[in-house]
Amino acid sequence: MLRGGGGGYGGSGGFGGARIAPDREATQGTVARPGRSMRLPTKEETGRQLEDVMATVPDSLKELGRTRVQRPGFGREGRQVKAFHYDVTITGKARAREDDGGGAEPLPERECGPLKPLPANTCRMVMQAVAEQQQWPLGWVFDGFKNLYTPNAFLPQHETHYEVTIPGEDTPRERSFAIRIKWAATVDIKAVVDFVRGKGGADIPQDAIQALDVALKHNTAMNPKCQAFARAFFWQDPDKVRPLGGGAEVWLGYQQSLRPCESGLTLNVDLAATAFLQVQPVHEYLARSAGLRDVREFSRGMTPMQHKKASKAIAGIRVETSHVGKRAYKVKGLTERGTAHMMFFNSEENREMSVAEYFEIRYKVRLQYPDVPCLNVGTPRKPNYLPAELCTIAPGQRRLKLDERQTAEMIKTAAQPPDERARFIEKSVTEFARLPSDETVRAFGMKVDSHMIEVDARVLVPPALSYSRTTSIRPPDHGPQMGAWNLQRLQFNNPATIHSFALASFADQRRAGRGREDPGSLEAFMCDQLDALASTGIRMPEVGGMPECVWHNPNSLYPGDTLKAALEMGAAYFGTQPQIIFVCLPDTSAELYKEVKRASDSFLGVPSQCFVTRKASIGVPAPRGRPQYCSNIAMKVNAKLGGTNCILDGMVSAHPWTSKPFMVCGADVTHPMGFSETEPSIAAVVASLDRYCSRYAAEVLLQGHRVEIIQDLKETMKKLLLAFYRANRHYKPERLVFYRDGVSEGQFNEVQSAEIPQIAAACAELGESAGETYAPKITFIVVQKRHHTRLFPTDPRMRDRSGNVQPGTVVDKAIVHPVEFGFFLNSHAGIQGTSRPTHYHVLVDQVPYSADQLQKFTYDLCYLFCRCTRSVSVCPPAYYAHLAAFRGRSMLSHADSSESETSRTTGGGRTQVEFASIHPNLATTMFYV
Structure with a gap:
């Protein structure tokens, strides 16, 4: 049986007098504003x-x-x-030709500034139009940006130019593009085969891997019903769409990457999930984004903050109209006034009129929600206003920012059990992408297996763990509890000693500040927590009880003031400075938590242990799950105070090399x-x-x-090596x-x-400072x-x-x-x-x-x-x-x-x-x- 104790090796000599550079310019600052x-x-x-x-x-x-x-x-x-990999066999093609197809540029209708890079979907549409115009044979593939690959040299080596038109994305008019293609290089696919056989040197032949990877993705990426993002592909399939709330939904898709491995080339495929905006009426989306209960609340007007939220949510979003046929626009801004009060000069009628009046006269559409702001789909200088209620969110637009509830729902949706995940991936490979039968893939000399790879694996035996001096356990390697164990009736291997502690609370004192007789009070929780600490072997203060809790004053700007007052209260109660501050938080607010940690870890120099009222069952009539929560806190407290929870039993026998530092x-x-x-x-x-x-x-x-x-x-x-050296009686690590x-x-x-x-x-310089050579094995x-x-x-x-x-x-x-x-x-x-x-x-x-x-x-x-x-x-x-x-x-x-x-x-x-x-x-x- 082993006991942690100090864990040192013992010895003397070494680099105790070494000099190291000072910390960067930073300071503990003040309790109000550390740093x-x-x-x-x-x-x-x-x-x-x-x-x-x-x-x-x-x-x-x-x-x-x-x-x-x-x-x-x-x-x-x-x-x-089984692994989510598929064998990819190179069947004989040795070379692929890379052409630079990056010269696609929109033909301007007028002089304009520097051109922005085209979206990948637009580039793919342009290249597809060129292929159809020039009647290219099967086999060409495009990466969506600038690289075009062909398995055969059917394109001329000299630079060629083409012009094509494609439907407009945000406008009903067609768009014209000029394309420049020239030969760039010949890619040696055999280099991949040599690499996986260990004959190709240390560096992965990225150019060849990229060419084959593009070939494997090409047909799926070119599918107009598919949304391609980086390595992932998504379809708006009802079976693969789940609502997230708040106008968002999660689409399930898959992502793939070609990987050179020990067994050869493999295609790694896995489930992917991303959030999209739901197809929905824009006025409802605006109300939801502004935090309004429904669209009718627009009649009361929006606060500046609500308008800011709605503007931020709609900016850059593509919308579709239907009052004069289906047209698509990109929203550039949101007016502050509703359609009934948003005025503009109508040159045809030579007078000022509202947007609502214009649509009623021009399109015979009487707006139901005249207080909803207008969408500006033009520019700030030349605005073009659309009533939000006549627009819907266009499909296939990602939602990049989610709130906590949406994030939790998305994680839950993506967390599919292994069997379901495997079936989804197999269906994606064989039915959606159809890679095993893809003629383009075969044109590049590849064959994708229709079944996942089976690989040899080993299951290692879990280690024995030593807790108290007389207790050793081995976590189960079978049954429902494998990989886990219970702290009940166990004491820490090296429990810490608490001489003094402090207590501060940012919770509502009216709910949490009742007496110990109320099981939902903060005081009752702390009694349970102190009992949990003692049950794990942590030695508690000789002075019984606990110091008075310092409740945060809502009028105080800085949580650090409350923590400092709590330390003073704890020192007065125990007669010595507290070693730890217990802090009760009302919720999981990240900002308050950061303020507390900034004050305790930087200015006060006393570790803090936070707990949340909901998880601690504070302020509720019938506490649930408190014993487990208190045990979890006890493990953190012991570690923060320098104790050891458990160690490997028989570490040296299991790992003989650990007998030396x-x-x-x-x-x-x-x-x-x-x-x-x-x-x-x-x-x-x-x-x-x-x-x-x-x-x-x-x-x-x-x-x-x-x-x-x-x-x-x-x-x-150097700092960490010196810390080890001082903690281990001047022994230096050899490994x-x-x-x-x-x-x-x-x-x-x-x-x-x-x-x-x-x-x-760092090791060498520390050795030199002591006049010796120090080169541990790394x-x-x-x-x-x-x-x-x-x-x-x-x-x-x-x-x-x-x-x-x-x-x-x-x-x-x-x-x-x-x-x-x-x-x-x-x-x-x-x-x-x-x-x-x-x-x-x-x-x-x-x-x-x-x-x-x-x-x-x-x-x-x-x-x-x-x-x-x-x-x-x-x-x-x-x-x-x-x-x-x-x-x-x-x-x-x-x-x-x-x-x-x-x-x-x-x-x-x-x-x-x-x-x-x-x-x-x-x-x-x-x-x-």
């Missing part, structure tokens, strides 16, 4: 910063960024599962949501501080807008296992060449969840209760890279829908580990996530980095109340943000969980 204004680097400055950092890295260490590790072998044999790291970069062009990205790096991989320090960094490469990784790693989240395949080379040498340089693994590979068992007996593959299912053959080291691991039990396995791709491995060693270690880590009693889908180092990066986004505050949420742009395109650094008291704690 200091900082200027984000421009894109050019970001590039120069990285160049400056890499200039300090010795050339010998840069070699780590140039060589990719090869697969060390496969794991042991196991059971078969090692450090596990995780890194992630979170990017701004929506369409912000200035908001910064936030990077986070975490590192284990004990031999049990249970406690992690974190560093949070501010980055330029959408910068994925971690710019300051060298200095960050580093680094899990890097959020990196796409296209960024592998960039991350490998920029980040891995920085890690090695293993760098990319963690990917944003892929579309799904697995499901062929044997019904091997499913979990949700119908998914069992926890511990690992696949390292057939659907992985042809020669490099990668594997898919389904480490969690499914809850709803089809589980998504995590893909782990090893870029560098200096040890090297066997496939079994790395797969089993990664799987075992998934049982150590401190926030739940179940294995998780992503290994905890990457998961913790993700959480720390999102917590870092809470450290951004309003730079200017008149600008965007977190940033404003100054002269020269420079962006100012306010960023509060993490308080030094929390630097080596898990404040982010």
Whole structure:
């Protein structure tokens, strides 16, 4: 039996006197407004910063960024599962011809400014018109932008010009286009065959993959009934459309991508879901968007905020009219006045008249809702007004922004069980796309199998977990509870000690502030919570009871004032400064939560533990589910206060290499949501501080807008290595296992060449500061969840209760890279829908580990996530980095109340943000969980 304790190794010597660069210019600020204004680097400055950092890295260490590790072998044999991949066979065609068809331009009716890029659907219509005009033979394919591929050289090599007309999209008139086509290159398809056989070098032949991928998508994308977005295709089929409410609906479709794999070429196909606007009367859509109960409320007039919401919702939307035949228009704006009061000068009648009067005289249409604003489908200078009630939303328009309820409904709709998902995909491939019988696909020398690939998989045994000194459990590997266990009657491996705590509430005191005798009161909940903490072994204050709750004053602007007052109340009650603040929130408001975390994590330096009234059953007469909720909070509290919930029992026997000092790291970069062009990205790096991989320090960094490469990784790693060194009595890790989240395949080379040498340089510089050579062996693994590979068992007996593959299912053959080291691991039990396995791709491995060693270690880590009693889908180092990066986004505050949420742009395109650094008291704690 193992007990966590401090988790240190013991020893002496090393780089204790090392100097590291100071934190970036940031501060804890004030309780009211933590942080200091900082200027984000421009894109050019970001590039120069990285160049400056890499200039300090010795050339010998840069070699780590140039060589990719090869697969060390496969794991042991196991059971078969199906993957959402289809075999694609190259039947003999060796070359495809690429022509530059990017010269399609609309012929202007008058002189105009620079032409905007044409939409993909328009480009496809233009190219189809050219093909029909010139009677092209079967086999040409087009990517919707500028690349045209043909399996045979039937087009001339010299530049050719064509003119065609197609129906107008937003106007009844036809549109004319000029097209320029010229030969660009001959693509060697055989390069793909060589690559999957391990003969084509390290780089994927992207030009050949792209040509074949376009051929596989061409006929579906050219179908006028199909909506194509990126790699996905959708039809407005009643069987595949579900309402979302609020004027939106979700369409189910599929997405596909061609992938070179260990078994050869495969076509990865998966279900796709996206939101579209419902076809509906525009006046009803406007009322819904403005928050009105029905259209009749327009008669009362709209507030400026309601008009702003409606204008934003309708701008850029295509609408169709029917009062003079079906015509399509794009909405440019919304008038403030209704049709009865929107006046214009009618030159034919030589007088002012309202829009409502005009339509009654001209079209004999008497408007029923004269108070509804008009749509402007012209320009601000030359407006063209349409009554909203005579228009409907045109079909096939995506809805990009959803509210919480719509998002939840969309997730529910897309979360189809494995069997249903598989049937949908098979139907999409064989009936909708008809890929196995597609003559265009065959013209390019390909044949698509009509059945999914079956691949060999293995199911790893779950690890034994050690809780208290005398308790060890092994989560079940069969039955309904596989991959999960219950905390009931278990005590933490290394429980924390609480000497003092504070309590603050932002809930309604009238509902939550009743006495302990009311089970729905905040005080009653806290009594249950303190009991739950004690039952897990956490040592509670000798002084019984709890301090008085500090209730937030609604007239106070800053939540930090309330937290500070609560700390003072707790210190007075216990006679010592509180170690944690319990915070009651009225709802899941993201803004209030961010304000609380910004104050506690940055200015006050005391971790906060939030709970929501609804989940805590506060303010309700009969609490439900409270024991489980209190247990979940107890796990977070213990981790935040430096305790250890559980460890791997027999870790050294299961993983002998862990007997010597090692450090596990995780890194992630979170990017701004929506369409912000200035908001910064936030990077986070975490590192284990004990031999049990249970406690992690974190560093949070501010980055330029959408910068994925971690710019300051060298200095960050030096700080984390020093934290490990101090926590382990001056022992240094001999091995580093680094899990890097959020990196796409296209960024592998960039991350490998920029980040891995920085890690090695951090170690080398720390060694030099102590007059010694320090070069721990580095293993760098990319963690990917944003892929579309799904697995499901062929044997019904091997499913979990949700119908998914069992926890511990690992696949390292057939659907992985042809020669490099990668594997898919389904480490969690499914809850709803089809589980998504995590893909782990090893870029560098200096040890090297066997496939079994790395797969089993990664799987075992998934049982150590401190926030739940179940294995998780992503290994905890990457998961913790993700959480720390999102917590870092809470450290951004309003730079200017008149600008965007977190940033404003100054002269020269420079962006100012306010960023509060993490308080030094929390630097080596898990404040982010």
